[in-house]
Amino acid sequence: MAAQTAASEAPAPAAAPADSPTTAGPTPDSVGRDLVAENMIKDYxxxxxxxxxxxxxxxxxxxxVAIELRMIQKLSELYGKPFSESLGRSVIASLAGGVVGYGAGMAVAVSLTKLIPGVGWMLGMVSLPVIAGATTYAIGRVFVKHYENGGDIFNLSADAMRAYYKQQFEKGKALAAKVKARKEAAAVDDVAAAH
Known part of the structure; x- marks a missing residue:
């Protein structure tokens, strides 16, 4: 009985701190931050x-580009990382310019098609939203991955992230196409409601 009483009076072992090596998996803070980052990227x-x-x-x-810079700035704040607008522009140009077929040159060309009366504006409306959305998504995902791996904007290598960027660009195209379709459906609904 005395042994039982002594055991019940012994203090419970202290719980391991959340940042100790015995903690497995992501912490609640990092999971929450990941969700905030993902939603932030989708908003941008x-x-x-x-x-x-x-x-x-x-x-x-x-x-x-201004929207993408703002997204990088907000992601930097979320992850407690420094931000540089000039480096942000450089990374955007390096990543977006390096995707064959969908690089910065392609975006400029599609944008300039809007100068062609009638059909040019329609061509720009069809493809540029998907390119813009996909690029924004991919850039956001690149920064999140880089920040989660402990990097910051000063040591982000566009060359090292190019394959990941291309992969995320493809995912971003699907997301941007959905967003564009929703916007078009909403516009049709607005027109129908007005009549």
Whole structure:
């Protein structure tokens, strides 16, 4: 009985701290941050798709780049990392310019098709929103991956992240196409409701 009483009076062992090596898997904080980052990226994809619809050639691309820079800044804040606008622009240009067929040159060309009366604007409206959304998504995912691996904007190598960027760009195209379809459906509903 005395042994039982002594055992019940012994203090319980202290729990291991959350950051100890015995903790397996992601912490609740990192899971929450990942969800916030993913939602943030999707919000910026929506903004990029909307900005790419602007009928003014090249203004649409400038607006998308500004949106992407703001996304990088907000992701940097979320992960407690420093931000540099000039490095952000450089990374955007390096990553987006390196995707064969969908690089920065392609986006500029598609944007400039809006100068062609009638059909040009329609061509730009069909493809640029998907390119803008996919690029924004991929850039966001690259930064999240880099930040989660302990990097910051000052040591991000576009060359090292290019394969991951291309993979995320493909996922982003599907997401951007869905966003664009929803926007078009909403516009049709608005027109129908107005009549």
């Amino acid at each position: 994809v929506l903004a990029a798709v909307a900005a790419s619809i602007v009928p003014v050639p090249l203004f649409d691309i400038a607006a998308v």
